[in-house]
Amino acid sequence: MGREQPPAGSWNPRRGCFRLMPQLNYLESINQALHQEMELDDSVFVLGEDVGEFGGAFKATAGLWDKFGERRVLDTPMCEWAFIGLANGAAMMGLKPVVEIQFADFISTGFDPIVQYAATTHYRWGAKVPIVIRAPWGGGSCAGPFHSQCKEAWFTHCPGLKVVIPSTPYDAKGLLLSAIRDPNPVIFFEPKHLYRRGKSEVPEEPYTVPIGEAEIRRPGSDLSIITWGAMVQEALEAAETLSAEGAQCEVIDLRTLVPLDRQLILDSVRRTSRVLIVHEAVRTGGFGAEVAALLAEEAFDSLDAPPARLTAPDTPVPYSPPLEKAFRPDAEKIVLRARELLAY
Amino acid sequence: MGREQPPAGSWNPRRGCFRLMPQLNYLESINQALHQEMELDDSVFVLGEDVGEFGGAFKATAGLWDKFGERRVLDTPMCEWAFIGLANGAAMMGLKPVVEIQFADFISTGFDPIVQYAATTHYRWGAKVPIVIRAPWGGGSCAGPFHSQCKEAWFTHCPGLKVVIPSTPYDAKGLLLSAIRDPNPVIFFEPKHLYRRGKSEVPEEPYTVPIGEAEIRRPGSDLSIITWGAMVQEALEAAETLSAEGAQCEVIDLRTLVPLDRQLILDSVRRTSRVLIVHEAVRTGGFGAEVAALLAEEAFDSLDAPPARLTAPDTPVPYSPPLEKAFRPDAEKIVLRARELLAY
Amino acid sequence: MHEQSSERLLDLLYWMMLTRGVDDRCEALFKQGKFPGGIFAQTGHEAISVGSSILLEEGDAIAPMHRDLGAYLVRGMSPGRIFAQAMGRVGAPSGGRDLNTHGLGDISLRIFGYVSHLPQSMGIALGAAYSFLYRGEDRVAMTYFGDGASSEGGCHEALNLAAVLNAPVIFILENNRYAYSTPLEKQCRIENLAIRAEGYGIPGVTIDGTDIIAVMDTTKEAVERARGGGGPSLIECKNLRMKGHAIHDPADYVPAELLEHWEERDPVEQFRRQLEAAGTLDEESLQSIKARIEREIEEAVEWAESSPLPDPGTLEEDVFA
Amino acid sequence: MHEQSSERLLDLLYWMMLTRGVDDRCEALFKQGKFPGGIFAQTGHEAISVGSSILLEEGDAIAPMHRDLGAYLVRGMSPGRIFAQAMGRVGAPSGGRDLNTHGLGDISLRIFGYVSHLPQSMGIALGAAYSFLYRGEDRVAMTYFGDGASSEGGCHEALNLAAVLNAPVIFILENNRYAYSTPLEKQCRIENLAIRAEGYGIPGVTIDGTDIIAVMDTTKEAVERARGGGGPSLIECKNLRMKGHAIHDPADYVPAELLEHWEERDPVEQFRRQLEAAGTLDEESLQSIKARIEREIEEAVEWAESSPLPDPGTLEEDVFA
Ligand SMILES: Cc1ncc(C[n+]2csc(CCOP(=O)(O)OP(=O)(O)O)c2C)c(N)n1
Ligand SMILES: Cc1ncc(C[n+]2csc(CCOP(=O)(O)OP(=O)(O)O)c2C)c(N)n1
C-alpha cells in the first residue's frame, strides 16, 4: 500500500533480529529527528524563541539545549526578521539552521527573509540557502484567529521554496531529516493538532522520506480524496464510513506541496475519475485551487464529476467552539461532499 | 459592450452640453482621482515614501502636496510596518488613508499590518478599517526580481481584504474612488507597465466603478479569455489575431479579484465552453488556479476543453531581456495556447 | 500621592483590586473548564495598566496589550464582556470570534483590540494619535508593549515615526523581565530599555512599575506634554510577571529569589498598605470595596454565562463591513 | 594617515579612482543604451566603501548595499562581471537574472548579493558572523545600510540581536542625508544616528564619511575589537549622495548649497589632494594609476560585451539547488 510505508516492525541489522519499533507521537518524532541529526551533523543548529532550556512552546526542542549547548540551540529575542535573516546568512556559510517559528501564524512577521531572500538567492546568484523553517500549524484547538492559521499558499506561490506538511509521526521524522539535508529552503509545517494525538511506529534509526512524493494512505477505486496535514485523518475516517456504504475512496496524503507529486495524483484521478480535495486553509486561493486546476487541466478527459474542494470558508479562524467546528472541515463534512460526488 | 463602459463623450449637466472627454493615461487618471477625492472628502489623506513634494516614485501623487499640505500628504521614513499600522489606526478613527507602497514588491515588508490586522479586525470586533493600499505592480520593464512582482495571490487568500487591479485609465479612476469610499481594506495594484502606455477617455467628474464587477472587453463565442492587469491588452491583441483566423474570443477583465464576479465568468464560460486564464504572476498558486478551480467545479458540464492557464513559469522575475520576454505571457503566447484549446 | 484626593486614591485601589479580582476569577473559571482557550495572568501588572490608563479622558484612545486587563476595565470594558470573551459568547466584544484579551476592542470606547503579532498596537495607537493631529484635536493615544516586543522591528519603526511626526502618543513599556521563558539578559544587552528614547529624540524614563503613584505621576507628565504639542514619550515600567506566560505555563524557569524579591512588591498589596499607613483606608472601606468587587464580578460571570454561544450560521458574517 | 605605507596609500587611491571610473563608465554605458535597467550612482560613497572593506582579510564576509561599488571591487568582484551584470549577460554573477548591484554576490569571495528589501543584508551579515562564532573562527563580517534603511524595523532587530550574541559584525551606516527624495530631517529627529548604539549596548561612532583615513582608522578599531571577541560595532559615516537616487532621478530636491558644501569634500579629490600635499603622490604615479584604470575598464567593458545574453531556454533552471 504505497511507497515509504514503514513495516509493522523492522529488521535490526545490529542485533540481527526482527523487533517491534518504538511508538512515538508526532512531537516525539520531531524531537528525535532533531536530536539525531544534530548528533550526526555538527553544522545543524536550531534557533527561535524559547527553544533553549525551555524546549520550545510545544517542547519540540526538549533536551537539545542540555545536550548541545546554547551555541547550537539558540534562544533568540522576539525578532523573526533578524533571526531568519541570521539563518539565511549562516546557511550560506555552510551551516544548516533549523528555525522554529513559535506558531506558524507568526511567520508573516519574518516574511521578507523567507519570500524575498531565501526563495530567490539560488536563482539570482547561485548561493545555496539550506534553511528549514519549522512551525506548529493549523487549528482545531480553540486557539483563535492568530494561533490556528494555515497559510501554506503564501509559500507555494514563491518559486524557490519547498513546502512540506507531514501528517504522521513516521513522516514527521523522515521528512524533517530530508528537509534538513536538502540544499534548499524548506517550509515545514507541523499540524499541531496531531502533536499528541496517538502514537505510531517510528524506526529508531535516522531515515529519510523523500521530499516530493505523495503517499496513498488508503487505496480505492471510486473517488480520490487528496489532502494533507490534519485532514488526512479526517479523510481516512470518512473513507471508512463510505466504505461501509460500498464506496471505495483512495486517500492521498500530499505530504509535500512543493514540489508536488503530479504523477501520483494524476494517476489516481485517472483511475477513480472523481476527486475531492480537502484542506484546512480557507477556500479562496488555497493550495486546493492549484491541485484542482492542475487536475482539471491535465486529467480533464478522465473526470466523471467536477473536481471538488472542501475547505474552510473565507473567514479568519474563529475561536468559539461552535464556530470553529463549523469552520473546520472534518470527516462528517467529507462524507457528505463525497456522497454528492459519488452520485454525480 | 458590457457594463460600466464609458460613452465616447459625456453629457455635462452643468453646461448642458455634450462634450468629448479628456484623454488621460493611467497615471494621470490615478492622480486625478486622488486630487478629486481629497477635495471632496477632508478625511482622505495619502502617505508613503516620497509621496510629498516629490510626488512619488512614479508621480502618482504629483501636485497633492502643494494643494493639500503635508498633513494630508504625508512623507514617511522607510517603515512600511509602521506607516501601514498608522493607516490602520487612523482609519479606525474615521480617516481614509491611501497608502502608497513604492513598488508592490515591498508590500511584504509591511505584511503583518495588512494580513493580520486590517484583514481580520472587522470580523473580530467590528471596527472598520477603510484603508487603501496602492502599489505599482508587475513587470515588463527589465526591472528585475524585486521591482516586478505580482503577488496578488498572497492577498486573495486573506479573507477580509478586497483586491482590485484596474487595467484602463477609466477603471483606474473609477475603481480608486470606489476603493477609497469602501469601508473595508482594499489592496489596489496598478500595472505600472500601463502607466504611460496610451491615453483614453476619462470623465472629468468623479465617478465610481463598482468593486466586484468584471468587464467584458471584447465579446466572443468560441473561447473565454479571463485575465487582469497588463495582460488584458495582450489578450485583446491575441483576440484580434485569432479573429482574423475565424475564432471569436471573449476577453474578460476581472478588475476585482476579491470579491470575484463569479456570475459573469460562469455565464461566459457556459456560453463559450472553453476558457483560457492568463496572468502575469507565476503559475503555482496564482489566482488563476482559483479561477480555474471555480470554473472546473461549477461549469464542469459546460466545458468542452480543459480549463487552461497561461502564466509566468515558477521562477523569480528575471532581469535580462531575453529571459524576461520568455518569462512573461504575451499576445503571441496567448494565440498559441488559444489555438490548442480551440482545436481541442 | 500627596496631590491626590483620598476619593481618587480609593478609586485607584478599587480598579487595582477589580483587576486582580477579575484575573483571579478568570483563573478559577478556566480551571472549572469554562473557557475553551487559554488566558494571560495579570499579577504584577495592575499598577501599570491602571495607573496609566486612569489619566486618559473621554475621547482619548488606547491600544492595550495582553497584560493590561486593568486598562480595559478603567476605560469602560465591563467585566461581563471580558468574561464572555474568554467563554466565547455572543455578548463578548468579538461575539465569540476572538479569545481572551485578543480582539477585546470597542471603537465606541476608543479601545483598540489587539492582534497577536506584537507589537502591532504601537502602530495602531500612532495612527489614532495622527488622527488627533490631523483634526487638530486635543487628544492623546496610549499604548503598551513588553520587553519581548521591544526587540521586534515594529517597535523601532513606531517609536521613530511617532517622533518624526511629533504625535501625541504615550508608549508604555512593561518590562516584566521575561518574554515567555526568555529572560531580559537574553533579549538585550542593556538594563533599562527606556534609554533607547534618546535615539529617537523623545523623552524616555524608567520607573518602578509596581508603584501606582510613580506610574501616575510619570504618565501625567507625558500626557500633559502630548496634549500640549510636545509629542510622544516612552515610559518603561519595571516589574515582574508573577505567574506563567499564560495559564498553561508553570514558569519554573523563573528563579525563586527573583519571585520573592518581587512578591514583596505586589502592586495591589503595596498600595493598600500605603493607603492604610496614610490613614486613607480603614478596614470598613476596604471591606466595602471588596464587597462591591465581589458583587460586580458575580453579576458579570452570571451575565456572561447567560450569553449564548454563537450560532454557527453566523460564521461567515462580518468578514466585510 | 601617518601609519600607512605610501604603497598602501596609493593602493587606496587606486581603489577609489577605480570605483569612480567604473561608476562613470556605467553612467556612460547607460546613456548609450547598453543597460536594459537602471543603476545607482556611487559618487560621494567611495571613501566609505573602499576605506572599510579594505580592512577585511581572506575568509571575512561582506554584505554590501547599493552604494558600495568600491567594496565589491576591493573584495574581488571584477569590473567586467559588474558591467556584465548591468548588461544582463551570462558572464555576470547572476547570469542576467538580476540587475546592477542587486544579486551581485559570489559565495567563493564571501560577498553576499543583496535583495531590494532593505536592510536584509544586516541579517545576512549577522548570520555570517554567527557562523564564525559557531566554528570558533577568527573572522568578521561587515555590512552596510543607509539613513533610509535605518528607519526599517529590521535594522533594529539586527543590531539588537548582534549585540545579544556579541557577534563579530561591523555595521556601517552610510548617512548620505537622503532616502530617495526624503531628507534626514523627515526620517528622524536626531542628527547622529550612531547614538542609537548605546541603546543596544554596543560601541557607536559618527565620522566624516568623505575622509578615507577616518573611515579606515575607525573601521580598523572595530574589526580588531570584533576579532578579539569584543562584538559588534556601529559606524556612522556622514556624507552626501552627490547624484540622484538612481540614474533616472535628477534630484532637484537637493538644495544647491548642500551640494556645494559637499562638493568640496569629494572623497576621491580630497584624498588625492592630501596625498599630493604629503608628497606621496606625484603627477607620474597619478597618470600611471589613471592609465591602469582606463585599461582595466576598457578590457572589462569589452569582456562584458563579448559575454552573450542568456538563452531563454535556461529560464527555469536553478530555481532550486
Ligand atoms: C511577532 C510575534 N512573535 C511571537 C509571538 C509569541 N508570543 C506571544 S507573547 C510572547 C512573549 C511576549 O513578551 P513581552 O512582550 O515581554 O510581554 P509579556 O508577555 O512578558 O507581558 C511571545 C513570544 C507573538 N505574539 N508575536
Ligand atoms: C523595504 C524597502 N522599501 C522601499 C524601498 C525602495 N527604496 C529603494 S532605495 C530607497 C532609499 C534608500 O535610502 P538609504 O537607505 O538612505 O540609501 P541611499 O539610497 O541613500 O544610499 C528606497 C526608499 C526598498 N528598497 N526597500
Ligand SMILES: [Mg+2]
Ligand atoms: Mg515581558
Ligand SMILES: [Mg+2]
Ligand atoms: Mg541615504
